[in-house]
Amino acid sequence: MRRSITTRLVLMFAAAALATFALIGAALQGVLARELERHQHDELATTLKGLQYWIQTIGTPERWTRVQARMDALTPEDGSLRFWVLSDDPRFQYGKGLAEIDGLVREADGHGSNVMLPGQDRPFRTLSVRIPPFESRPAVRLVVGRNSEPYARTRETFLTALVALGLGAMLVVAFAGYWIARVGLRPLQQLSQEAQALRPKTLSQRLQAEALPVELSALAEAFNGALARLEQAYAQLEAFNADVAHELRTPLANLIGGTQVALSRPRAAPELQEVLASNLEDLERLRSIVNDMLFLARADRGEVATGLMLTPVAEEVRKTIEFFEFVLDETGGQVRVEGDLTAQAQLERALFRRALSNLLQNAIEHSGPGTVVTVTLREEADGTWIRVSNPGAPIGDDHLPHLFDRFYRVDEARRGQGEHHGHGLGLAIVKAVAAMHGGRVGAASADGINTFGFSVSAGMATRED
Template sequence: MRRSITARLVLMFAAVALATFALAGFVLHNVLARELERHQYEELDTTLKSLQFWIHAIGSPERWARVQARMDTLTPEDGSVRFWVLSDDPRFQYGKGLAEIDGLTREANGHTSAIVLPGQEKPFRTLSVHIDAFEQRPAVRLIVGRNTEPYARTRQAFLTALVALGSGAMLVVAFMGYWIARVGLRPLERLSAEAQALRPKTLSHRLRSEPLPVELSALAEAFNGALHRLEEAYGQLESFNADVAHELRTPLANLIGSTQVALSRQRSAGEFQEVLQANLEDLERLRSIINDMLFLARADRGEVATGLVLTPVAQEVRKTIEFFEFVLDETRAHVAIEGEVRTEARLESALFRRAMSNLLQNAIEHSKPGACITVTLREEAADTWITVSNPGAPIDDQHLQHLFDRFYRVDAARNDRGEHHGHGLGLAIVKAVASMHGGQVCASSAEGVNTFGFSVSRAA
């Protein structure tokens, strides 16, 4: 199940708003509770001190009646404030339920406590003080109590208001968050609409990044970069398909034409043998093209060299040159090795020799008879480079970067004899072999010398 960015943003806005209002409500509720408690204590303390002053000066039972009358006056009708006087002398006692009060209040002077009286849902918060004996009055304990129910109702009302306000505010924030998300994502919707309008024939089109926000501008630039690479790959694919069709068409046409001519009239066994021999050469060419294409397809899928063995690079180069002795004698060319490399690299010998053979074959085919071909070995950092140089016509820089592409040829620049050799996959295979060994390729043309090479990583 896919969730939209708008829904996620709305949920995040609502969650943040809920957390914020919950934290603020918790703090405000605790502040209110402390203030109400402080207010209760101040009221109790004020009343307690006032009565304490009166009782302190009362020393006879006759005058005690005046204290009782004052406490009666201070006691409201709803009984939210109550007074108790505890004494060993019954004449100097006051209040209802003195026995229960005496059992619940044994604290030091001024200590507050909460006691639950019979018939009351909420406890009474109390404050007491000990008053020493005076004349006929023995020592007494004065207790002042206030019902906490009004304060509890206030806290409950405040909490209800906070919950209602927080819920309403969260809904408002969620609604505003939805509106903000929709407005904020409009550039993304426009960007998506432009991307959906792209077709294979319109790959040259690029997304507009100027009117976009900074965050989406970077995304558009990255997408445009991907479009550029896709356009290049698509162009290479079209060119590759055309080249493949061209390369396969010639040998197939030769096969069909020679076979049709052979079958057009009666021929001897020798004549049929000559036709089959010519057809076999074309079939070998087709098989070579197909095998090379399959190898490059595996390399494109990221296949790496297996069966790597620690091998002296110079030794493999010499063995490959020895394999070309017959071809070198035929063309009167010779190969010189420069820059002896004594280090070893982890190589798959068959692949390495294949790449080396392609470079030598390329140099021989595009050199005049009797030319001197130079193989240079050098080490750079963790790589070993093998380059093959041959005298030849200069190659423009615009072609150098494409020479390792499949089926890419610069016939006028790379074939002095005007002959058509190979099928345009040799250097592409060199690049694939280098990549499978963690290396790279290079090409240069200067002062009548063309150089092609590849590297292998010694740590591959």
């Protein structure tokens, strides 16, 4: 069962309060016990010294009766304070159970001990002193004992009060902690309510982070950032669905229209062959779109390039350019390779050629006849870069970050003399191939030259000596 934050805070407040009060109570109990023991010792020492001074001046059995009368007067009725005088001469003895006391009390002068007397629930705290002989009186040992019962009851009463006060204080802290937690977490509850009010149609809304405490404002800002990314992804998904529908609608409409026209009346075999050839072109276009979308879906799931081989990059570039010789002959264009021609990289050749083919096709289609397209190879800190540059109309800075998005086109900025036959996924595939090789993509437009490129990871790239 999950507990709320309020419950956890209350329990932590209560546990902290209980631990604090327990430590304070233990310290106070120790201080009280030491003070009571000191008080008991001081009381016994005072009584012992008074009797000692008086006994020292008594040296005959006749005067000893005064000592006995004095100790009888000092002994309370409840027997909480008792006196014993131990002596070899029975005439100078005093107290009950002298034999037991003589066997129990062995401490040096001024040092006390606890003596458990018969019939008592608590021990007696005792002090004793040896009094030297005087006249006819031999040496005697005076013992003063105080029952520890009152002191023990005081400690027990104090401990009971401490426990009761500690538990009461813990309850007070728990209730106060509950109120503090509720008040302190109120901004979090408001934040949760705002988040629950968000709907797919209201993704443009943001949480109000300005009025929140510092600890929650960072969370709200992070959540707002996630909302912004979600809104962008949602908008891209909607645009993607619309673009897919648009891209598929045209060849499907051509297929349906051409087939309906062909079936509207009897046709000769050559006419039907022409219709089938036209339908085949549209079907191949559909297959190309579907294959590209499946490839991008695999890339989105985190698929990486396999079968990597250490390959000279310039050699793969030249082999890829050979596929465009027929197109270049028709347009009178050229492709020139520059830069680090000895660079090598770990590549999956098929993917690399596919990405470079898309860049070359993009450059040739958006360049005029006789244009020179440049492929530049560079070893940089973040990897090996392959950039394809061609003359063309400038591209706005606001478009550059989105050129590798799916179905993103800037027709007004990329209009060339040739017809653009792509379906808006070529540069997105370049981005996916770069990601599969641990690299990045980039685009630039300056001084009438448009450049598109991708890289492979620096960790995968090497260079020949």
